[in-house]
Amino acid sequence: MKEYNVAILGATGAVGIRMVDQLANSTVPVKSLKLLASAHSAGKVMDFNGEKITVEETTPESFDGVDLVLASAGGAASKKFLPEAVKRGAVCVDNTSAFRMDPEVPLVVPEVNPEQLKNHKGIIANPNCSTIQMVVALAPVFKKYGLxxxxxxxxxxxxGAGQSALNEFYQQAKDYLEGKQMSADILPTAGDKKHYPLAFNLLPQIDVFEDEGYTHEEWKMIHETKKIMLNDMDATDLKVTATCVRVPVPISHGESVYFEVEDKSATAEDIKKTISDAAGVTLQDDPDHQVYPQPLNAEGKRETFAGRIRPDQENKGCFNMWVVADNLLKGAAWNTVENAERLVDEDLVKVPKNYYQK
Ligand SMILES: NC(=O)c1ccc[n+]([C@@H]2O[C@H](COP(=O)([O-])OP(=O)(O)OC[C@H]3O[C@@H](n4cnc5c(N)ncnc54)[C@H](OP(=O)(O)O)[C@@H]3O)[C@@H](O)[C@H]2O)c1
Known part of the structure; x- marks a missing residue:
């Protein structure tokens, strides 16, 4: 069996440490593994399948001899290093937003549009965490009833904002309960002018504000959904709008999804059956027994959970649904490794001659 030299870029981050674990529990045959980060974490030792691996500072030469890169070190690092890795013959699955909207880069959720993998030119993008869990739940409905x-x-x-944001949130909660002043230096978003506590609060801002009062996260949900489902980031035949809110939960995103199908004969029972038959999504929908998806139960799981499916009483063909998934696994590390498994299965871990060169 063919084996691969793999590198994880950003291996010490909230997503990266889970990539190491998901890779260890995947079908990807790993010949060697390099763990890469910034100078800050160089020298740190991490475990992979019982093997102790020392984290290295990333340079372009780090990718010499590497076949497959799983990247999660932020957009700037991906833009700097992934073209270098591709030039050296490595296929890269990138978890950042650096290449998602590039028409030359497939944006892939394996349960939804795996056929796009074969179009890669060396880089495959992983969608945003909030988009992934929504499309996993909606795609089977879209395929059967139209959207x-x-x-x-x-x-x-x-x-979702990284390990340092999670640490800041825990400290705020501790300070609040001890009657101390909470401080905030990261959330709602590291690059913005003001910062607010998340503990015992809600922040209706994820990422920076863009056109017409939408945040970049909301913009990503709209256009990534269209690119994944219709292969066109500006498609107008599917209308999408989003409001993104940061909540005081450590792990797993929840989403209230209202959708309208084309086939008006579809009932809530049809929608539930379609979702329960689909890959990657588990239906948890039993109001009589108070069964519905919750972040605490989704944490550490690879699948997406859907429930509370009910018809809009006043608009036929419209439904409400509640969707939860572990943002660090299905929203990031597992979707990346799942894409890598597919690339291996389909013998696509090779860089084409017309490789990505921007
Ligand atoms: N968290 C999520 O739910 C989620 C979901 C989907 C996508 N993402 C995306 O995934 C990426 C990483 O997110 P995260 O939450 O894991 O962040 P994080 O916890 O802050 O980790 C960042 C990682 O990148 C490394 N890094 C930073 N700058 C680097 C550089 N110049 N060269 C090499 N390595 C560098 C860090 O290494 P050091 O230890 O050396 O600092 C660390 O390993 C981001 O682009 C994020 O938007 C995150």
């Missing part, structure tokens, strides 16, 4: 519009409100966990 006209989606209105989503998210309830996103602190860890």
């Amino acid at each position: 006209k519009q989606v209105i989503v409100s998210t309830y996103q966990a602190a860890s």
Whole structure:
């Protein structure tokens, strides 16, 4: 069996440490593994399948001899290093937003659009965490009944902003309970002018504000959904709008998803059956026994959970649904490794001659 030299870029981050674990529990045959980060973590030792591996500072030469890169070190590091890795013959699955909207880069959720993998030119993008869990739940409905519009409100966990944001949130909660002043230096978003505590609070801002009062996270949900489901980031035949909110939960995002199908004969029972038959999504929908998806139960699981599916009483063909998934696993590390498994299965771990060169 063919084996691969793999590198994980950003191996010490909230997503990266889970990539190491997901890779160890995957079908990807690993010949060697390099763990890469910034100078800050160089020398740290991490475990992979019982093997102790020392984290190295990333340079372009780090990718010499590497076949497959799983990247999660932020957009700037991906833009700097992934073209270098591709030039050296490595296929990269990138978890950052650096290449997601590039028409030359497939944006892939294996349960939804795996056929796009074969179009890669060396880089495959992993969608944003909040988009992934929504499309995993909606895609089977879209394929069977068609979709006209989606209105989503998210309830996103602190860890979605990285390990340092999660640490800040825990410290705020501790300080608040001890009657101390809470301080905030990261959330709602590291690069913005003001910072607010998340503990015992809600922050209706994820990432920076862009056109017409939408945040970049909301913009990503709209256009990534269209690119994944219709292969066109600006498609107008599916209408999508989003409100993204950071909530004081450590891990796993929740989403209230309102959607309208094209086939008006579809009932809530049809929608539930379609979702329960689909890959990667588990139906947890039993109001009589108070069964519905919750962040605490989703943490550490690879699948997406859907429930509270019910018809809009006044608009036929419209439904409400509640979706939860571990943002660090299905929203990031597992989707990346799952894409890598598919690339291996389909013998696509090779860089084509017309490789990505921007
Ligand atoms: N958290 C989520 O739920 C989630 C979901 C989907 C996508 N993402 C995306 O995934 C990426 C990483 O997120 P995260 O939450 O894991 O962040 P994080 O906890 O802050 O970790 C960042 C990682 O990147 C490394 N790094 C930073 N700058 C680097 C550089 N210049 N060169 C090499 N390595 C560098 C860090 O290494 P050091 O230890 O040396 O600092 C660390 O390993 C981001 O682009 C994020 O938007 C995150």
